[in-house]
Amino acid sequence: MSSPSAYVVTLSTTIRYISLTINFITLIIGTFGALCNLITFTSPQLRRNACIFYLVCATTFQLLSILFIVPSRMALDSFGSNLERESIIFCKIRYYLVVTLPELATYYILLSIMDRCLATSACYCQTVPSTFYTTFVAGYTLAVVIVIPHAFMLILSIITFLNMKRTRQRVAPASNTLHQRQTHRFESHIIMVIILQVVVSSILLLLRIGSYLYSVFTSGNLNRTLEERVAEGFALQLGVSLYYLSFALAFYVSTLTSKYFREIFSKRISDFYRHLHGAG
Numbered sequence: 257m258s259s260p261s262a263y264v265v266t267l268s269t270t271i272r273y274i275s276l277t278i279n280f281i282t283l284i285i286g287t288f289g290a291l292c293n294l295i296t297f298t299s300p301q302l303r304r305n306a307c308i309f310y311l312v313c314a315t316t317f318q319l320l321s322i323l324f325i326v327p328s329r330m331a332l333d334s335f336g337s338n339l340e341r342e343s344i345i346f347c348k349i350r351y352y353l354v355v356t357l358p359e360l361a362t363y364y365i366l367l368s369i370m371d372r373c374l375a376t377s378a379c380y381c382q383t384v385p386s387t388f389y390t391t392f393v394a395g396y397t398l399a400v401v402i403v404i405p406h407a408f409m410l411i412l413s414i415i416t417f418l419n420m421k422r423t424r425q426r427v428a429p430a431s432n433t434l435h436q437r438q439t440h441r442f443e444s445h446i447i448m449v450i451i452l453q454v455v456v457s458s459i460l461l462l463l464r465i466g467s468y469l470y471s472v473f474t475s476g477n478l479n480r481t482l483e484e485r486v487a488e489g490f491a492l493q494l495g496v497s498l499y500y501l502s503f504a505l506a507f508y509v510s511t512l513t514s515k516y517f518r519e520i521f522s523k524r525i526s527d528f529y530r531h532l533h534g535a536g
Contacts, residue, residue, distance in 0.1 A: 261482075261483065263483055263486075264482055264483055264486045267483075267486050267487065267490055268486055268489075270490070271489065271490040271493050271494065272333070272334060274494065274497075275333055275334065275493050275494065275497045276330065276333075276334040278494075278497040278498065278501055279326050279329060279330045279334070279497055279500070280330075281501070281504070282322060282326050282497070282500050282501045282503070282504040283322060283323075283326050283327065283330075283504075285504050285505075285508070286318070286319075286322040286326070286500075286501075286503055286504025286505075287319065287322055287323065288507075289504060289505070289506060289507030289508055290315050290316075290318055290319035290322065290503075290504075290506070290507065291319070292507050292511070292521060293311075293315045293506060293507045293511055294312065294315055294316070294319075295521060295524050295525070295528075296511055296517055296520050296521040296524060297311050297312045297315065298312065299520050299523070299524050301520070302520070305442075305446075306371055307368045307371045307372055307375075307446055307450075308446070310364045310365070310367045310368035310371060311364070311365070311368050311449075311450070313360075313364040314361045314362075314364035314365045314368065315361075315506065317357050317358075317360040317361035317364065318361045318503040318504075318506060320357050321357040321358050321361060321500065321503055322500065322503055322504060324353055324357065325350075325353065325354055325357065325358070325500060326500055328350055329496070329497075329500075333493065358499075358500070358503070359405070361503065362405045362406070362409075362457075363405055365409060365450065365453060365454065365457075366405050366408055366409050366412075368450050369409055369412045369413055369416060369450045369451070369454060370408075370412055372416050372443070372446065372447050372450060373412040373415050373416040373419065375443070376416050376419035376420050376443070376447070377415075377419055403465070406454070406457065406458050406461055409454040409457075409458070410454060410455075410458055413450070413451045413454045413455075416447055416451070417447070417451060420443070420444065420447055441516060442516065445514045445515075445516035445517060448510075448513075448514060449510040449511060449513075449514055449517065450510070452509050452510040452513065453506050453509070453510045456502060456505055456509050456510075457502045460498045460499060460501060460502040461499060461502070463494070463495050463498050463499075464495035464496060464498060464499040465495075466491070466495065467491035467492045467494065467495030467496075468492065468495060470488060470491055470492075471488055471491070471492045474488060
């Protein structure tokens with residue numbers, strides 16, 4: 257048997273280190289960012305809002321995805337763990353959670369932007385399988401689990417943004433009471449927070465979809481060279497790593513970019529510090 261080419265060895269080594277680096281970054285900044293989001297969204301002035309409730313649920317499932325899925329991927333892909341092959345129970349639990357946790361987070365974000373879309377609207381009104389089975393599961397996963405919720409989020413984000421602009425033009429600033437101005441400020445900032453999450457998530461998702469489609473379309477080709485299989489693995493693994501990275505960026509690209517939520521987060525941290533200092 258001929259030895260692997262330099263291209264195969266280099267690409268295999270590169271994807272291993274890139275994937276490990278992205279997963280480490282996701283685990284560290286994602287855990288910290290999710291905890292900061294929970295601190296911000298559970299502040300007293302936000303707790304009663306339905307949209308915030310959906311964001312708290314989304315953040316919780318993002319955190320669970322980061323804490324379970326990312327370390328298990330690191331163990332399997334980068335550290336040679338065989339637990340998935342040795343334990344059928346772990347394999348089934350991992351497969352179930354890999355699908356359900358990220359999609360629960362995605363659908364809660366979808367519910368949050370749907371809530372804002374309705375609130376700003378003028379009208380309130382999931383053996384070796386056969387080729388068919390493999391194609392069906394791939395199509396179902398791509399459509400129902402990945403494409404549909406993100407497509408809905410993008411569409412509702414655009415509608416909500418247009419509704420917000422129309423409302424801003426319709427209401428005269430001089431007639432706004434203090435309560436109305438505070439409510440409008442909250443609505444504007446929470447909508448932008450959600451839209452930024454949707455945009456970043458959708459951009460990173462497109463990379464995963466591209467690698468996933470390439471893998472599905474080439475899976476039936478039994479004459480692929482070693483270089484082609486390694487390139488396919490590179491694209492697929494990079495797409496998955498970037499997909500989970502999107503869960504780690506929510507706090508940094510949305511919450512921290514909003515002055516309103518930065519103020520709430522700072523106040524919560526100050527309150528915690530004073531409470532701990534007073535207790536000590």
